[in-house]
Amino acid sequence: MEIATIDAFVGSFGSGIATLVFQDAPPVHGDNGPMVRALENMFPGFITPGHMVDNNRIAGQQVAYATDELGLLLYLADPRDALVEGALS
Numbered sequence: 001m002e003i004a005t006i007d008a009f010v011g012s013f014g015s016g017i018a019t020l021v022f023q024d025a026p027p028v029h030g031d032n033g034p035m036v037r038a039l040e041n042m043f044p045g046f047i048t049p050g051h052m053v054d055n056n057r058i059a060g061q062q063v064a065y066a067t068d069e070l071g072l073l074l075y076l077a078d079p080r081d082a083l084v085e086g087a088l089s
Contacts, residue, residue: 016032
């Protein structure tokens with residue numbers, strides 16, 4: 001499990017693939033839908049009308065995440081929630 005500061009989300013509604021770009025870690029790739037929904041749950045207002053996103057809602061925010069052996073996103077959460085659950089040491 002890692003904690004990093006978000007720079008931007010890059011993805012499109014139709015592609016199915018998304019990238020979360022960090023200020024202090026390598027980018028992470030994953031499934032567009034679950035990543036967008038997780039970011040919306042943590043940062044309300046991230047999803048805007050017309051299947052668009054507002055990167056201003058997430059830029060500078062920290063998230064906890066984990067990747068698989070290929071570097072694809074497995075887990076994305078608020079770091080405070082991850083600490084409470086004991087997922088981070």
